[in-house]
Amino acid sequence: MSSGEANMTTTELVPLVEMRDIRVAFGGVHAVDGCTVDLYRGEVVGLVGGNGAGKSTLMRALSGAHPPDSGEIRIDGQPVSITNPRDAKTLAIETIYQTLALADNVDAPSNVFLGREVTTRLGSLDDSAMESATRTVMGRLNPNFTAFKTQVKSLSGGQRQAVAIARAVYFNAKILIMDEPTAALGPAETAQVRALIRQLKSEGIGIFLVSHDIHDVFDLADRISVMYHGQIVGTVNKDEVTIDQVLGMIILGKRPEEVTQKELAKLHG
Amino acid sequence: MTEASGITGAAIRGPSGRSPRSLLRSIEIDTRLLGMIGALAIIWIGFNIMSGGLFLTARNLWNLSVQSSSIAIMATGMVLVIVSRNIDLSVGSLLGFLGYTMAMVQAIWIPTALGLGFYQPYTWVVALLVGVLLGAALGGFQGFIVAYGGVPSFIVTLGGFLVWRGLIFQYAQGQTIAPMDSTYALLGGGPIGSLGDVGSWVVGALACAGIVYSVIGSRRRRQRYGFPVRPTWALVTVIVAGSAAVLGAVWIANNYFWPPALATQYALDHGITEPPGGLQIPVGIAYPVLLMIAVAIVMTIIATRRRFGRYAYAIGGNPEAAELGGINVRRTIMLTFALLGSLVAISAAIQTARLNGAVTNLGVQNELDVISAAVIGGTSFSGGIGTIPGAVLGAVVMQSLRSGMVLLRVDSPTQDIVVGIVLVTAVGLDTFVRRRATR
Ligand SMILES: Nc1ncnc2c1ncn2[C@@H]1O[C@H](COP(=O)(O)OP(=O)(O)OP(=O)(O)O)[C@@H](O)[C@H]1O
Ligand SMILES: [Mg+2]
Numbered sequence: 001m002s003s004g005e006a007n008m009t010t011t012e013l014v015p016l017v018e019m020r021d022i023r024v025a026f027g028g029v030h031a032v033d034g035c036t037v038d039l040y041r042g043e044v045v046g047l048v049g050g051n052g053a054g055k056s057t058l059m060r061a062l063s064g065a066h067p068p069d070s071g072e073i074r075i076d077g078q079p080v081s082i083t084n085p086r087d088a089k090t091l092a093i094e095t096i097y098q099t100l101a102l103a104d105n106v107d108a109p110s111n112v113f114l115g116r117e118v119t120t121r122l123g124s125l126d127d128s129a130m131e132s133a134t135r136t137v138m139g140r141l142n143p144n145f146t147a148f149k150t151q152v153k154s155l156s157g158g159q160r161q162a163v164a165i166a167r168a169v170y171f172n173a174k175i176l177i178m179d180e181p182t183a184a185l186g187p188a189e190t191a192q193v194r195a196l197i198r199q200l201k202s203e204g205i206g207i208f209l210v211s212h213d214i215h216d217v218f219d220l221a222d223r224i225s226v227m228y229h230g231q232i233v234g235t236v237n238k239d240e241v242t243i244d245q246v247l248g249m250i251i252l253g254k255r256p257e258e259v260t261q262k263e264l265a266k267l268h269g
Numbered sequence: 270m271t272e273a274s275g276i277t278g279a280a281i282r283g284p285s286g287r288s289p290r291s292l293l294r295s296i297e298i299d300t301r302l303l304g305m306i307g308a309l310a311i312i313w314i315g316f317n318i319m320s321g322g323l324f325l326t327a328r329n330l331w332n333l334s335v336q337s338s339s340i341a342i343m344a345t346g347m348v349l350v351i352v353s354r355n356i357d358l359s360v361g362s363l364l365g366f367l368g369y370t371m372a373m374v375q376a377i378w379i380p381t382a383l384g385l386g387f388y389q390p391y392t393w394v395v396a397l398l399v400g401v402l403l404g405a406a407l408g409g410f411q412g413f414i415v416a417y418g419g420v421p422s423f424i425v426t427l428g429g430f431l432v433w434r435g436l437i438f439q440y441a442q443g444q445t446i447a448p449m450d451s452t453y454a455l456l457g458g459g460p461i462g463s464l465g466d467v468g469s470w471v472v473g474a475l476a477c478a479g480i481v482y483s484v485i486g487s488r489r490r491r492q493r494y495g496f497p498v499r500p501t502w503a504l505v506t507v508i509v510a511g512s513a514a515v516l517g518a519v520w521i522a523n524n525y526f527w528p529p530a531l532a533t534q535y536a537l538d539h540g541i542t543e544p545p546g547g548l549q550i551p552v553g554i555a556y557p558v559l560l561m562i563a564v565a566i567v568m569t570i571i572a573t574r575r576r577f578g579r580y581a582y583a584i585g586g587n588p589e590a591a592e593l594g595g596i597n598v599r600r601t602i603m604l605t606f607a608l609l610g611s612l613v614a615i616s617a618a619i620q621t622a623r624l625n626g627a628v629t630n631l632g633v634q635n636e637l638d639v640i641s642a643a644v645i646g647g648t649s650f651s652g653g654i655g656t657i658p659g660a661v662l663g664a665v666v667m668q669s670l671r672s673g674m675v676l677l678r679v680d681s682p683t684q685d686i687v688v689g690i691v692l693v694t695a696v697g698l699d700t701f702v703r704r705r706a707t708r
Contacts (some may be wrong), residue, residue, distance in 0.1 A: 065593055101593040105653035106579065107584030114583060115595030117576050124574045132494040150646045153586070167594075 022071035033230035046221030094173035104153035157184035228253035301565030316673035341664035346609035355422035359429030368617035372627035393453035400614035408610020447626025456556035457622030469553035473519035585652030
């Protein structure tokens with residue numbers, strides 16, 4: 001039910017990512033309770049919802065950080081099993097985690113290349129090559145960034161976020177998960193990330209964008225999936241809804257057509 | 270960007286002026302390491318004054334180097350274990366067990382059980398190989414339980430501490446296994462188990478060449494990408510200071526001579542007539558010290574230039590992030606224990622060779638010395654912090670304290686009290702300095 005009408009805008013038949021009936025529980029808490037979402041090539045799908053709605057948990061199921069208890073994930077129509085982050089990376093799924101997930105005590109280049117280090121023929125780490133490549137990506141993200149030799153623990157929140165973004169975009173991802181990618185960024189850096197998202201999209205990469213900034217989402221996303229208490233309320237085409245309608249879905253947990261006049265009045269009151 | 274002219278790199282590095290600290294930074298030498306060298310100098314000079322000049326003699330320093338080597342070797346492995354947020358309490362017992370096994374291989378299994386006879390040319394290699402492989406397997410087994418079983422390393426290795434020691438007592442029945450193979454015994458050092466003067470100078474020259482090569486090589490790599498490099502004077506300072514230290518150490522080792530009785534025996538055996546003052550044969554660098562230097566170099570490369578080392582540090586900094594970054598955290602942790610296990614075997618060989626036999630209390634309390642050496646050397650239990658050269662220096666500091674107090678005839682309980690206080694003070698100071706630095 002989620003994306004039937006939305007598919008009409010996309011000409012491709014097989015989605016890049018399909019997550020079907022995904023469930024994740026922590027003890028008795030059903031953080032993700034039967035969610036179905038999909039994503040096409042060159043598409044940005046915004047994932048929105050209140051705090052604790054289950055957005056990060058759903059994305060972590062796709063990135064291998066926390067495999068789902070049940071449900072099916074298909075990439076290019078093929079069922080896949082993603083049991084750890086390495087599996088996801090093998091499938092060209094890159095993630096910017098809400099927590100950033102940086103190794104605090106090594107520098108930015110080591111973080112960008114963590115787990116995929118550049119080595120010389122003899123298998124030694126080629127730190128200069130990694131630093132050089134990191135300078136290049138960072139030049140695109142945040143030209144003011146110069147702390148290439150500093151432990152990332154002593155960087156500012158926004159600089160750390162830039163490192164996390166650099167790590168996700170460097171390795172030719174096919175699928176990008178961005179969980180609050182601009183939460184710590186200043187206006188100029190946010191604009192840069194928006195431009196980056198548009199460019200990646202034009203390169204055919206599929207992007208899940210989790211954000212609380214509804215204007216950001218409306219600006220960047222093609223479709224918007226709304227989560228409420230672990231479930232998908234609905235997935236809508238950005239062009240067919242208003243910001244208020246989406247806010248209503250986030251807060252009330254109902255699709256626009258199900259919302260009564262009384263509830264709407266309360267929302268605005 | 271800052272990749273402009275590299276020659277005056279000091280100016281590029283930061284806004285700070287030419288304070289002593291920024292000078293040190295442009296040399297790119299770890300200030301903590303320099304601090305430790307300073308502390309060591311104070312300890313040495315202090316003991317020398319208190320002992321009336323007995324401490325800073327070629328003989329005492331040579332002995333110090335041999336005594337430090339076995340703990341230093343294990344401490345380099347302990348660094349990676351502690352850096353990735355674990356601990357290994359079993360090293361002393363494991364050392365006993367491995368030393369015992371290697372002694373059995375050369376004193377009983379090869380010569381008698383297999384009937385191949387004593388003093389075969391391959392005996393020492395087989396014994397050492399068995400020890401190193403068994404050490405890696407047993408260390409790796411404990412690491413497996415820690416990493417894949419999720420049992421805290423404190424508990425697993427506390428168990429190992431009891432089990433390995435218990436096994437020695439069960440199988441040795443209080444017996445000493447001796448003597449060791451004659452080639453194997455050279456690993457223990459002593460006048461015969463040393464390089465002599467020519468060999469020591471050759472090693473010293475090679476080490477100087479190595480310093481020049483690595484310093485210039487890393488500068489070349491950075492230049493190739495147009496990164497800032499340290500200024501030429503800093504480069505020269507590092508090379509000169511490093512080479513001076515190496516050659517000075519060789520000079521000291523060559524100024525320690527064979528004991529007169531041994532020299533007389535040597536003269537008799539080789540038909541040399543002894544000169545009036547007795548034959549002066551320079552001892553040179555001892556084999557265990559050479560082994561320790563080799564291990565320290567290899568471990569430094571592993572820790573700083575290989576994936577495995579980088580992963581150990583990343584895990585220590587933030588285990589969850591390391592996992593999310595795609596690192597195989599469990600395998601890395603298991604391997605840190607396996608690596609330490611194989612280093613324990615090398616130390617076990619040195620100790621059994623020195624004793625020329627295996628006794629049941631071999632390696633008792635070594636875990637404490639090894640952990641202390643790593644920690645005094647700047648390894649932090651909060652994970653992600655620690656260096657190999659620091660741990661080696663830590664082992665030398667520990668051994669200097671012990672042997673200095675022996676020279677001053679301090680009794681053993683008092684020695685323990687002093688070492689305990691120094692350990693806590695050193696770590697306390699280190700934590701204090703670190704906290705101020707990050708503020
Ligand atoms: N590791 C965990 N252990 C236990 N409960 C968890 C864990 N991670 C998430 N939860 C629970 O799962 C639910 C969904 O959390 P999730 O982080 O997915 O929300 P979210 O939509 O990303 O929220 P936010 O907008 O605040 O980031 C919450 O109730 C949370 O308490
Ligand atoms: Mg979240």
